[in-house]
Amino acid sequence: MITEIDRLLESYFEGKTSVAEEKMIRHYFAHHNLDDDLKEYVSLFRFLENESEAKAVLNEIRHGSDASVPQRQPTGRYWAMAAIAASLLIALVLLSPDKQSTTQNGNYVWVDGKRMSDPLTVMKYAELSFGKVHPESDIIEDQLCFVLE
Amino acid sequence: MRTKMRYTRLLALLLLLTVSAMAIHAQEDLRINTIFEKYGKQKGATMVIFSGEALSNYRLNMYRSITVKFDKTILDDIQQSLEADKHQARQIKEVINDGIITSGYYQLPEVKTRINRYILFKIGNDGTLTLIYMEGGTDSEELINKMFTGRK
Structure with a gap:
């Protein structure tokens, strides 16, 4: 006697079943006691019965990993941005214009707190200051002469 | 990745x-910088900051000097700064009277940046204290030695 399930299976293997009929097959294999001749198809239809669950789990994992990607990417970006900010801050502190203007760049002379920037005046004061550190005599030569006298 | x-x-x-x-x-990062910062703009002081092309004849990139009237506090400050900075010096020429550096010449090479730094100091007969800081390329050494000592 050909049962309803045999007919459905025959249609299934001929590729003639509809989605609803395939669903009925899966439901049958999931919830009925099977005859020995049907048991050989168990793994196929039980797998398919669980396929929707598997897909749901896969979707969950996919969504989970999608959600975790944006969390990881910004972390890397934040580190890079923090590094850029820190470097700029260090550069600003070390090479601040205020510090340079008084210590490094430009041609200026301060006399009694008054600033002058005329190049000739600056040059004159620079020469004057250099003249002040120039030794009048060679101390070693002087001492040797004194000892040898 | x-x-x-x-x-x-x-x-x-x-x-x-x-x-x-x-x-x-x-x-x-030299201790003598504090001298320029602290006393450079005060009354009785003359501070020169000189850089640029005008210095190229001297093979220098930077020239800074400060001249102040004799003051015990400033002298102590300078002496301490020189003592601190001279540890980096390759060449030192000093005249010390009664434990005080009355004249000093210090050459501090910067190997990495190939810049020679010079510190000059003297207590003048006119009662002034003069401190000079200079920076120049490696070719500045001969000229500065000649200018400072009057010979090579």
């Missing part, structure tokens, strides 16, 4: 820039 490598390269570049900035800063 490529993004990670890009970040690593970016961080390495930033690290390099930071180190470079610190190296530039190190040139200024």
